[in-house]
Amino acid sequence: MTYLSKPKLFRPDTPKNALGYTRRDYEGAISTLCAGCGHDSISAAIVQACFDLDIEPHRVAKLSGIGCSSKTPDYFLGNSHGFNSVHGRMPSVLTGAALANRDLIYLGVSGDGDSASIGIGQFAHAMRRGVNMTYIVENNGVYGLTKGQFSATTDKGSKSKRGVVNNDSPIDLVALALQLGASYVARSFSGDKEQLIPLIKGALHHRGPAFIDVISPCVTFNNHPGSTKSYDYVREHNEAVNRLDVILPRDPIGASYAPGSLRRIVQHDGSVLHLRKLGEDYDPSDRIGAMNHLQERHALGEIVTGLLYVDGSAEDMHRHLNTVEKPLNQLRDAYLCPGSKALDALNASLR
Amino acid sequence: MKPTNIGAPDYFHKVVDCQWACPAHTPVPEYIRLVAAGRYSDAYMINWESNVFPGILGRVCDRPCEPACRRGRVDKEPVAICRLKRVAADLKDDIRPLLPVAKQTNGRRIACIGAGPASLTVARDLAVMGYEITVFDGGHSAGGMMRSQIPKFRLPDQVIDEECDYIIGLGVKTRFNHWVTSLKATLAEGWDAVFVGTGAPRGRDADLPGRQEAAAQIHVGIDWLSKVAFGHVTSISKRVIVLGGGNTAMDCCRSARRLGGDDVKVVVRSGYDEMKASPWEKEDAVHEGIPILNFLVPKSFVHEQGKLTGVMFEKVHAEYDAKGRRSLLPTGEADVLMECDEVLVAIGQENTFPWIERDIGLDFDKWGMPVLDAKTLQSTLPKVFFGGDAALGPKNIITAVAQGHDAAISIDLFCKGKNLQERLPPLVNLVSQKMGIHEWSYDNQVSEEERKKVPTKALASALKDIKIELELGFDPHLACAEAERCLNCDIETVFTAKTCIECDACVDICPTECISFVDNGEEDDLRGRLKAPATNRDQEIYVADGLKTGRIMAKDENICLHCGMCAERCPTGAWDMQKFLLKLAHAGAEVRRT
Numbered sequence: 001m002t003y004l005s006k007p008k009l010f011r012p013d014t015p016k017n018a019l020g021y022t023r024r025d026y027e028g029a030i031s032t033l034c035a036g037c038g039h040d041s042i043s044a045a046i047v048q049a050c051f052d053l054d055i056e057p058h059r060v061a062k063l064s065g066i067g068c069s070s071k072t073p074d075y076f077l078g079n080s081h082g083f084n085s086v087h088g089r090m091p092s093v094l095t096g097a098a099l100a101n102r103d104l105i106y107l108g109v110s111g112d113g114d115s116a117s118i119g120i121g122q123f124a125h126a127m128r129r130g131v132n133m134t135y136i137v138e139n140n141g142v143y144g145l146t147k148g149q150f151s152a153t154t155d156k157g158s159k160s161k162r163g164v165v166n167n168d169s170p171i172d173l174v175a176l177a178l179q180l181g182a183s184y185v186a187r188s189f190s191g192d193k194e195q196l197i198p199l200i201k202g203a204l205h206h207r208g209p210a211f212i213d214v215i216s217p218c219v220t221f222n223n224h225p226g227s228t229k230s231y232d233y234v235r236e237h238n239e240a241v242n243r244l245d246v247i248l249p250r251d252p253i254g255a256s257y258a259p260g261s262l263r264r265i266v267q268h269d270g271s272v273l274h275l276r277k278l279g280e281d282y283d284p285s286d287r288i289g290a291m292n293h294l295q296e297r298h299a300l301g302e303i304v305t306g307l308l309y310v311d312g313s314a315e316d317m318h319r320h321l322n323t324v325e326k327p328l329n330q331l332r333d334a335y336l337c338p339g340s341k342a343l344d345a346l347n348a349s350l351r
Numbered sequence: 352m353k354p355t356n357i358g359a360p361d362y363f364h365k366v367v368d369c370q371w372a373c374p375a376h377t378p379v380p381e382y383i384r385l386v387a388a389g390r391y392s393d394a395y396m397i398n399w400e401s402n403v404f405p406g407i408l409g410r411v412c413d414r415p416c417e418p419a420c421r422r423g424r425v426d427k428e429p430v431a432i433c434r435l436k437r438v439a440a441d442l443k444d445d446i447r448p449l450l451p452v453a454k455q456t457n458g459r460r461i462a463c464i465g466a467g468p469a470s471l472t473v474a475r476d477l478a479v480m481g482y483e484i485t486v487f488d489g490g491h492s493a494g495g496m497m498r499s500q501i502p503k504f505r506l507p508d509q510v511i512d513e514e515c516d517y518i519i520g521l522g523v524k525t526r527f528n529h530w531v532t533s534l535k536a537t538l539a540e541g542w543d544a545v546f547v548g549t550g551a552p553r554g555r556d557a558d559l560p561g562r563q564e565a566a567a568q569i570h571v572g573i574d575w576l577s578k579v580a581f582g583h584v585t586s587i588s589k590r591v592i593v594l595g596g597g598n599t600a601m602d603c604c605r606s607a608r609r610l611g612g613d614d615v616k617v618v619v620r621s622g623y624d625e626m627k628a629s630p631w632e633k634e635d636a637v638h639e640g641i642p643i644l645n646f647l648v649p650k651s652f653v654h655e656q657g658k659l660t661g662v663m664f665e666k667v668h669a670e671y672d673a674k675g676r677r678s679l680l681p682t683g684e685a686d687v688l689m690e691c692d693e694v695l696v697a698i699g700q701e702n703t704f705p706w707i708e709r710d711i712g713l714d715f716d717k718w719g720m721p722v723l724d725a726k727t728l729q730s731t732l733p734k735v736f737f738g739g740d741a742a743l744g745p746k747n748i749i750t751a752v753a754q755g756h757d758a759a760i761s762i763d764l765f766c767k768g769k770n771l772q773e774r775l776p777p778l779v780n781l782v783s784q785k786m787g788i789h790e791w792s793y794d795n796q797v798s799e800e801e802r803k804k805v806p807t808k809a810l811a812s813a814l815k816d817i818k819i820e821l822e823l824g825f826d827p828h829l830a831c832a833e834a835e836r837c838l839n840c841d842i843e844t845v846f847t848a849k850t851c852i853e854c855d856a857c858v859d860i861c862p863t864e865c866i867s868f869v870d871n872g873e874e875d876d877l878r879g880r881l882k883a884p885a886t887n888r889d890q891e892i893y894v895a896d897g898l899k900t901g902r903i904m905a906k907d908e909n910i911c912l913h914c915g916m917c918a919e920r921c922p923t924g925a926w927d928m929q930k931f932l933l934k935l936a937h938a939g940a941e942v943r944r945t
Contacts, residue, residue, distance in 0.1 A: 003789065004789070004795065004796050004914075004916075004919075006860065006862050006916060007796075007797035007799075007862045007912055007914050007916075008797075008799055008862075009425045009426060009797055009799070009862060009863070009912060010425070010862055010863060011425070011863050011864060011883055011910055012424070012425065012910075013883070013886070014864075014883070024862075031860075031920075034922065035856055035919065035920045035921055035922040036852065036854040036856045036920065036921065036922025036923070037854075037856070037922075038854065040855075040856055040859050040860075040920070041854065041855045041856070041859055043859070044855070044858075044859035190854075190855075191853060191854065191855060193855065217854070219852070219854060219922040220922075223852070231852050231853065231854060232852075232899065235899070235900065
């Protein structure tokens, strides 16, 4: 199969963002995933989010592990830093990068195999350490690259394409993230960009570990009746708790909302999360309530989506470790090697 | 919005902007692909069937297709459609074996008056069917205004000869050097039908003070061009002013430049952009060092005892009223005198029918034009049909050809005693172009090349001889590169809602953001809610319903690149690329049995 690259011609009236870039400037190489893969929609959502937020491409570092999902950073943000790491090891490579240079925006892209199986330990520790990152799991419940075996997030009782029933209990990465201390936790669906794009924007503006579990149907191996991660099943069982609008400090005050229908959460950088309530009252600042809601709804066979938990004033690993403000590569010799007098003073203080 | 009926012949036809804009509806992308493939004879024959004069039109067509070309909306310039047609004509093999052979005579005799493009089209369409055609013309050979008014440096005689001979070779009889002076007398000869394709032969004159006195140095443009074409005029004075802003004015000034005019100017009433001449013809004139001066209205011809010394102009500016109508108002500045030795007046053409008696039952309207049925081109004298500039006023060659086809259908129906209004619709077909995964029967990679310039002779030598053709035409490499710029708008995106799983793959991949899945609404509302607002109201929105979520698929046809990416990324084949073929039913077409 040959893949033609996307034609470079674009609409003459194509909008430009504050940096003068078009949406196309945030794209990457042509995707070589199967046609119709949910992951491509997530890539498109990331492109749209970064375009909307006027993010300078060189300020983003995108890291991934192994798998279909981990291939996708090649397909978006072609002008950003990238690191395709070892299977399941994206979180530790990203943690190292974040420690060395806190000025970049870190975007970790992983899949259910990469994060819930081989890399579950890495996932857990990145969450609990409070690494300042956006962690997106492109969750299709199946090992696509190895022809469709059940993954660790496959629901118990769901069927493979060939009719085999999965008897193992699923790992819910959202529940884990909530428990392990992630300070921005969301779930979404690749087929609902209206919901997904603002969630990514909010995560990119969040300080601390922001985790988004995106259910992303695998059209080749997991989009059939009996699957709980097919386009049809997710659409039928999707229970969104809220709708998010991310308001940046520069944005004009726009739509007005009916009293009580909106919840405002201010993040550390001044960005405001406007959460429009849907249906019953849901409190996204209540971690335990979120965990309970998740379990209750899961028991009913529903897929809870939306911004499930957020702590706008969360702190991150740099604060915990009291690291230096400047990226390490900008520290000059004089600072790194302050001389014998400083050493003497240090030694004296320890005597 | 209601779901689009893609089965209606017009829907996809409109998407093929070039074919839709062409009066003869030539299947442009189809022949451009053949040019790219080096199949020049096949490309030529597609043109020949549709527009009869590919070699001529490939040089001098008014090209309504090019301003319509979709490429012009997404790129700097449209595809050089016209010059690719010329490539087919230049590089073809001997196509005579491919030409149809006239059927045995059916005994019907048709007279075509005038040997221009309209008459010759009628002759070709009907001769093939077995009609006995006789073409009358006052000139000594066929071609009409294509031969008499278009300068040879744009259209050499041998090109006209070749393509007229293909038609005459079908057994068409010719009566050249025969000026028809009476339609009444012609009708008395017992023709089954008479076709009038006599053009718009009278050039409008500038009736200004000094016109009569200095008549020797003031010429009506088209008459002068015709004298030049036949070698009766071979030189002109050094300083020439051409009045008028149409294509005839451009031909006049460029001819004058080649016949000794060193200081040739074109002076136009209107502004540069509003001039009637095609943009490329204006550019060609400017390229040959001819200034075009705008917003100057001629007031008088200045002369000394009958010898022209110049033209006096009034300076004007354009003002537009609330309805957008323009009026040219004096600026109040002093009049301008431009000195010159000769003037060419190219300010329009008119019809004139002195040879048609007004008492034979053929009605004329108050502007002196024959009263016609616009569809059938039949006059109030049922046996007499009109076409070309003679029918509905001066237009261009390709319109004349289209009218010739229409008149031929009418004449055929008339001779068979059938209802002239009952005409066959075009033949349309849609065929999938899928050859495999990511494989199509057309080259769907969108070329990023810029429009290719046609190589020309060096200007210095080209200006020395009016008979030297300036343009050399594309060579095969340039032709292929230019042909690859065609977006293949006839390869249509066809959507099947029932197989769509709404995965958004097409939405994400579309390079021009044409595709949206949204809630339905009224057109105005919907156009604003698409992924990219659809602001071009001339272009349709392709709407399909029947999706599981209850949304609709809405595709803005405006700047779809027809790259097939949506179909390549579609996991279920809900999008398919299908070739749309539209063939007009020409005279003699029959309903196909299926």
